[in-house]
Amino acid sequence: MNATPTPATSLPNFDPAKMLSFDLETTSADPFEARIVTSAMVTITAKGAEPIELLADPGVEIPEGATAIHGITTEHARANGQPHDEVLTKTITALREAWNNGLSVVVYNAPFDLTVLRTHDPSFTVDGLVYDPFNVDRFKEPYRKGKRTLTDLSAHYGVQLGNAHEATSDALAAARIAWKQLKIWPELGTMSGEELMELQAVKFYEKAISYRNYLIGQGRDASTVGTSWPVQSQGE
Structure with missing residues (x-):
């Protein structure tokens, strides 16, 4: 389980007034194959919400199925997008800056988006608090x-x-859900950052193992069910 961030310094409690909500739209539903199409980062502080959305040319054809989901065609991305690796670098830099500034990173279904980043940049590490609504x-x-x-x-x-x-709409919605969850379960905001990270990692692992056992019991393939949160490892 990837429960412990890289730095030795303690993590701040989750504060929905100090977060960066992050979302990717991609070429594939497989995080080990997906390339970035759009990357949205919405910084939320006492000043309000400050959204940034980057369009990437993924460097490959965007499948029709992916276009049907996010609406971006290969032609549009090629004509208007920044090079894929530039968007990747800018995204990782923004996440690191958020963590350095004491912000939590909110990611809906974190093991997908964060694994996409790790797949394209193996040096990417989780350096702060991640909250997964x-x-x-x-x-x-x-x-x-x-x-x-x-x-x-x-x-x-x-x-x-x-x-x-x-992407920006999805990131804003994830932030709003996180805010609502803290209203319903205020204990999530009183836990230390380390405790909250460990809780999310343990609960994700338990759910994944239960699902794996279910699939095995049904005689189905369970090899693609990852157990690590917030970043998956291929072949784990």
């Missing part, structure tokens, strides 16, 4: 029926989503 929802309300997509959770928590699968 999707993971938190699963272990805080494990028996609630229904899907847990960002659209579903936005409706459940009563927050505005905007244009689903548009």
